[in-house]
Amino acid sequence: MYRYDQYDQRFINERVVQFRDQTRRFLAGEVTEDEFRPLRLQNGLYIQKYAPMLRIAIPYGLLSSAQLRTLAHIGRKYDRGYGHFTTRQNLQFNWPRLEDVPDILEELARVQMHAIQTSGNCVRNITTDHFAGVAGDEIVDPRPYCELLRQWSTFHPEFAYLPRKFKIGVSGSPVDRAATLIHDIGVHAVRDDAGEVGFRVLVGGGLGRTPIIGHVIREFLPRGEILNYLDAIMRMYNRFGRRDNKWKARIKILVKDMGIDAFREHVEADWERVRGGAGVVPDEEIARLASFFDAPPYEDLSGEDTSFRAAIADNRAFSNWVKRNVFPHKIPGYAVVTLSLKKTGVPPGDATSDQMDAVADLADAYSFGELRVSHEQNLIFTDVRQAELLTLWGELKALGFATPNIGLLTDIVCCPGGDFCSLANAKSIPIAESIQRRFDDLDYLYDLGEIDLNISGCMNACGHHHIGNIGVLGVDKNGQEWYQVSIGGDQGERASLGKVIGPSFAAAEMPDVIERLVDVFVERRQEDERFIDTVRRLGLEPFKERVYAEAH
Amino acid sequence: MPKLIKDRVVVDDAWTLLRDAASLDDLPAAAPVIVPLALWQQQRDALAARGEVGVWLAPTDDPDALARDVHRLPLIAVDFPQFTDGRGYSTARLLREKYHFLGELRAVGDVLRDQLYYLQACGFNAFAIRSDRDANQALTGLSDFSDNYQATATQPLPLFRRRGIGEGDASSPGQPGRR
Numbered sequence: 001m002y003r004y005d006q007y008d009q010r011f012i013n014e015r016v017v018q019f020r021d022q023t024r025r026f027l028a029g030e031v032t033e034d035e036f037r038p039l040r041l042q043n044g045l046y047i048q049k050y051a052p053m054l055r056i057a058i059p060y061g062l063l064s065s066a067q068l069r070t071l072a073h074i075g076r077k078y079d080r081g082y083g084h085f086t087t088r089q090n091l092q093f094n095w096p097r098l099e100d101v102p103d104i105l106e107e108l109a110r111v112q113m114h115a116i117q118t119s120g121n122c123v124r125n126i127t128t129d130h131f132a133g134v135a136g137d138e139i140v141d142p143r144p145y146c147e148l149l150r151q152w153s154t155f156h157p158e159f160a161y162l163p164r165k166f167k168i169g170v171s172g173s174p175v176d177r178a179a180t181l182i183h184d185i186g187v188h189a190v191r192d193d194a195g196e197v198g199f200r201v202l203v204g205g206g207l208g209r210t211p212i213i214g215h216v217i218r219e220f221l222p223r224g225e226i227l228n229y230l231d232a233i234m235r236m237y238n239r240f241g242r243r244d245n246k247w248k249a250r251i252k253i254l255v256k257d258m259g260i261d262a263f264r265e266h267v268e269a270d271w272e273r274v275r276g277g278a279g280v281v282p283d284e285e286i287a288r289l290a291s292f293f294d295a296p297p298y299e300d301l302s303g304e305d306t307s308f309r310a311a312i313a314d315n316r317a318f319s320n321w322v323k324r325n326v327f328p329h330k331i332p333g334y335a336v337v338t339l340s341l342k343k344t345g346v347p348p349g350d351a352t353s354d355q356m357d358a359v360a361d362l363a364d365a366y367s368f369g370e371l372r373v374s375h376e377q378n379l380i381f382t383d384v385r386q387a388e389l390l391t392l393w394g395e396l397k398a399l400g401f402a403t404p405n406i407g408l409l410t411d412i413v414c415c416p417g418g419d420f421c422s423l424a425n426a427k428s429i430p431i432a433e434s435i436q437r438r439f440d441d442l443d444y445l446y447d448l449g450e451i452d453l454n455i456s457g458c459m460n461a462c463g464h465h466h467i468g469n470i471g472v473l474g475v476d477k478n479g480q481e482w483y484q485v486s487i488g489g490d491q492g493e494r495a496s497l498g499k500v501i502g503p504s505f506a507a508a509e510m511p512d513v514i515e516r517l518v519d520v521f522v523e524r525r526q527e528d529e530r531f532i533d534t535v536r537r538l539g540l541e542p543f544k545e546r547v548y549a550e551a552h
Numbered sequence: 553m554p555k556l557i558k559d560r561v562v563v564d565d566a567w568t569l570l571r572d573a574a575s576l577d578d579l580p581a582a583a584p585v586i587v588p589l590a591l592w593q594q595q596r597d598a599l600a601a602r603g604e605v606g607v608w609l610a611p612t613d614d615p616d617a618l619a620r621d622v623h624r625l626p627l628i629a630v631d632f633p634q635f636t637d638g639r640g641y642s643t644a645r646l647l648r649e650k651y652h653f654l655g656e657l658r659a660v661g662d663v664l665r666d667q668l669y670y671l672q673a674c675g676f677n678a679f680a681i682r683s684d685r686d687a688n689q690a691l692t693g694l695s696d697f698s699d700n701y702q703a704t705a706t707q708p709l710p711l712f713r714r715r716g717i718g719e720g721d722a723s724s725p726g727q728p729g730r731r
Contacts, residue, residue: 007711010698018696022666031666038636039666121636151701151711157673158645158702161638227710238642273650278709285712 001062001370002147002292004112011155012109015116019043020102027099042122042160044115045101046422053420054093054101055118056108060128060146060170061089061373065360068371070111072356078104083356085341085349087413087464088167089127089373090118094420116154121162123153123234128170129177130374133293134382136330140189140197142172144289145226148281149187152227159234163241164249166234167206174493179375181205181214181495182467184251185233190220197223203233203263204255207461211497212252215260217267223286225271228279232270236263296368296383301333305386320442321393321404335386337367339379339401340411344436346400347429348414349377358399366392375464376413378406409451409518410436413464417457417474418481424457426474426481431455431510438511439518448518451531452491467491469532470517471498472510483510487517487543488535501544516547555687557668557679558656560694562687565680567606569629569660586629586660589613592621600624608660611639615646622653630676632661641674648675648705668693673704 004012019039026036040047044055056071063071071091075083078100079093086092096104108114118125126149128142129135149168153159159166169183180186186202199221205214221229237251240258255263312319327336339359342348351359359379363371366388367381374380379401384392396402405411412435415421417428432455439445454468458475465471471486482504489498505513518531520543525534535543556565569586570578576595579585584604592599592607599605606627607618618628628647630640640659647653658678659671668679672694681687703710 005715007699007701007715011701014697035635035664035666121638148712154701155670155697156702157670157700157704158641159638160670161636161641161667235642235645239639243637243639278703278713281712285715288715 001064002059002143002289008151009109009112012112012114012116015043015114015155016102016105016109019105023098023102038120038161040098040101041120042117043101043105044118045098046119051095052098052101054096054104054115055086056091056093056113056115057118057125058089058091058113058373059150060126060132060143061130061375062143063371063373064111065363065369065371067111067113068356068360068363070107070113072353072360074104074107075353075356081354082350082352084347084416085351085373085377085379087375087377087415087462088125089130089375090125091373092416094416119165121164121166122160123156123162123166123168126150126153126168126170127178127183127375129173130372130380131177131327131336131382132172133295134329134331134334134336135173135175135177136328137175138173138330139191140172141290141293142170142187142189143293144286145172145187145189145199145223146170147289147292148226148286149230152230156234158231159238162234162238163243164246164251166237166251168230176491176493176495179464179467179491179495181493182207182211182464182491183214185230186214187226192220199223199226201229201233204252204260206250206252207464207466208250209247209459210250210252210256211461211466212256213495213497215255217260217264224280224282225275227281228274228277229267229271231274231279232267235270236267295331298331298334298383299385301331301385301387303332305333308386308389311390315390317404318390318393320446321402322389323446324404324406324408325402326389329383331383333386335384335389337381337384337389337392337396338374338406339381339396340403340405341378341401342405342411342436343400343403344410344440345433347416347419348412348432351379355399355401359401362392362395376406376411378411404442405445407450407452408445409439409448409453409514410445411453412436413452413454413468415455415457415462417455417463421457421462423460424474425459425476426457426483427507428455428457428463428472428474431472431474431483431507434507434511435514438515448522449528449530451518452489453514454489464491465489466497467495468498469530469535470514475504477504481507483507485513485517485547487540488532490532499540501540502548513547517543520546554683555681556658557681557687557691557694559677560691562691567627569608569680571608584627586627586658589617593617596621606656606658609640609643611637611643613643615643615651618647618653619651622647622651622655625653625655627656627658627678628653629658629660629680632659632663635662635664635667641670644671644675645705665690665693669696672706673700673702675705677705 046053169180170187172189188200202214372380412432418424452469455472456463456465467489473484484504486498553564586606608629
């Protein structure tokens with residue numbers, strides 16, 4: 001993975017000094033609450049319902065075991081011994097003290113981590129495919145470009161006070177595992193006919209109150225021009241994005257109001273001005289960044305491991321886990337393993353400090369000391385030998401991270417919701433748990449196959465409910481918590497936004513509602529159809545009828 | 553006389569910012585003045601003849617409006633009604649990089665210590681710190697960082713074009729390796 005040089009290290013050290021002084025001046029009353037707010041937000045610090053919340057960046061989802069141990073240590077020393085992995089490849093601590101945050105940032109800086117721009121109206125953490133570099137379907141490894149964008153966006157002087165937050169997602173594979181179509185900017189690394197790497201650039205996607213799928217602004221951008229081009233997009237947004245209404249301030253609204261063609265025309269005119277200039281990224285720099293992501297020293301294993309095959313045949317529980325949680329690796333004899341952070345009874349995405357330490361040890365033992373965080377709030381070991389899967393499975397079971405439910409109904413994506421977040425209209429974690437408890441029969445879950453269920457506690461949509469095959473949105477009605485259900489959303493290259501099925505439900509009704517939706521699917525599905533396929537074929541009606549016939 | 557940070561030094565500010573001047577009658581007899589863009593556009597020649605006139609731009613003003621004036625204006629000010637309104641950063645960059653304005657580029661309005669570093673990187677070289685704050689204390693904000701990843705007004709080469717040049721050890725951590 002990328003390692004800081006003297007510049008990177010100096011910048012984050014200077015950032016810690018800067019924020020320590022800002023915090024000191026705030027606590028001394030020299031800086032007002034309003035003046036301090038954007039400063040703390042751009043260092044990841046929210047003031048939440050019960051305590052501050054600190055959001056730490058995990059740039060493009062990559063973590064070393066040493067970094068994970070530091071996170072575990074911070075959880076223990078400054079928080080309540082756990083952290084929450086988010087849908088944007090970040091880690092949140094829910095109980096730090098404001099006074100401690102500069103010390104936490106200093107500890108993070110020692111392992112080349114930070115909380116820079118994880119919040120506030122600026123460019124946020126760059127996210128990507130959690131299988132980057134190991135997926136067989138990959139065209140280009142997106143990680144060097146993610147690091148390029150991380151550096152470009154970090155402390156970008158022109159774009160620190162944008163109209164609203166700004167999220168960039170990068171994918172290097174035709175299967176979009178990074179939800180790039182719902183980002184303010186989506187960057188697809190592609191190759192042209194000559195095999196040259198470049199980018200397809202999308203703009204104006206997003207969830208929230210006005211969910212929109214991104215538009216292609218340029219089909220092929222030469223790779224060296226990426227920063228010039230992004231500067232031009234950002235400058236348009238910074239100058240002309242709405243600042244009068246928080247709910248209309250994202251770039252998607254600007255693109256919608258101008259029309260993608262007019263927007264493109266302005267961006268390209270500004271790009272022409274700087275095209276070919278000092279902002280062009282030389283190939284040597286791309287090669288330097290790429291060198292950090294060279295393949296680890298894989299052993300030369302001849303094809304499928306025989307003991308692994310035998311274990312699958314012998315052991316049904318192991319075989320189920322392999323089916324759901326193990327993804328093929330491009331190198332023969334290796335596999336990609338997803339650690340499920342979706343055990344029933346545990347808030348989705350949560351991990352204790354002890355679990356983090358244990359996972360760090362396992363990463364050292366089984367996967368070259370590295371791991372990934374996915375936007376589905378799970379952890380991933382990308383480079384495990386097939387021959388070691390059985391023993392790894394045993395260790396993960398003991399840790400509670402071997403729930404064989406990846407991609408299934410109980411692999412719920414869920415924001416912290418009203419239990420923690422001051423923005424939330426409703427709780428989300430107890431809804432997730434009640435649904436997980438209802439669907440506790442693994443055989444049945446397997447039979448249902450892939451169903452994405454996403455829960456957001458408010459329309460800020462941190463749980464990405466619009467792109468869940470089943471989406472649940474917490475709403476407030478006269479001070480009470482209700483849940484609006486949509487179906488038909490999907491992520492990836494066929495991304496679509498779900499449609500609301502009708503009036504919302506009380507929390508206690510939710511497991512029944514989900515069960516009825518699933519029942520319709522089971523009765524009406526054809527052959528190997530997934531839930532989303534059946535919804536697409538039948539439309540909303542039969543699902544609506546069933547849910548409301550019985551519920552009201 | 554009010555204080556101003558100019559070229560990293562606190563100095564007396566001789567200029568008067570006229571926020572509401574709508575006609576030449578609203579101008580004081582002498583003293584250098586900074587007028588609104590609208591007035592400048594109406595009275596370009598009369599104002600230029602007066603000497604020592606600058607123009608200030610609101611966040612919604614297009615710097616393109618000054619494209620043919622940049623060579624004769626000694627000062628352009630950019631207003632920040634709230635420090636969280638970032639439009640002025642782009643205005644400044646365009647004035648410096650697109651229109652090649654070489655005079656004093658001054659940030660006015662809600663200008664505070666903690667924004668100075670980025671403002672300077674975008675091309676501002678003068679800062680009228682909000683009147684209830686001390687310009688001398690704010691001065692340190694210009695030195696929060698020692699360098700930038702991006703090109704700035706004072707360093708036209710982004711870091712990726714300078715890395716490994718001149719500083720001998722810059723390439724050593726770049727050795728390939730995953731851990």
